[in-house]
Amino acid sequence: MSELMVEKYHNCSGEMSELMIKEFQNCIGEISELMVEECQNCSGEMSELMVKECQNCNEEMSELM
Structure with missing residues (x-):
């Protein structure tokens, strides 16, 4: 998943x-x-935490790849 996503x-x-x-x-x-x-x-209730968790997972996935 990209930054755009x-x-x-x-x-x-x-x-x-x-x-x-x-x-x-x-x-x-x-x-x-x-x-x-x-x-x-x-x-509008979507929290920063959800976005951060997704972003953190993306970074981990990028490292693996």
Whole structure:
């Protein structure tokens, strides 16, 4: 996942696809249904923590690759 994809989460882009949600869910592992729904619904309640966790996982994945 790229910086752009993280930005899309952060900015609640309407372009966010099912694939992105699945990647986010797989990345976090413990993300709850509610959190996925909030992200999907572009809720203003989406926390910095969610974005940071996704970003941290991205960085770890980049190192592995």
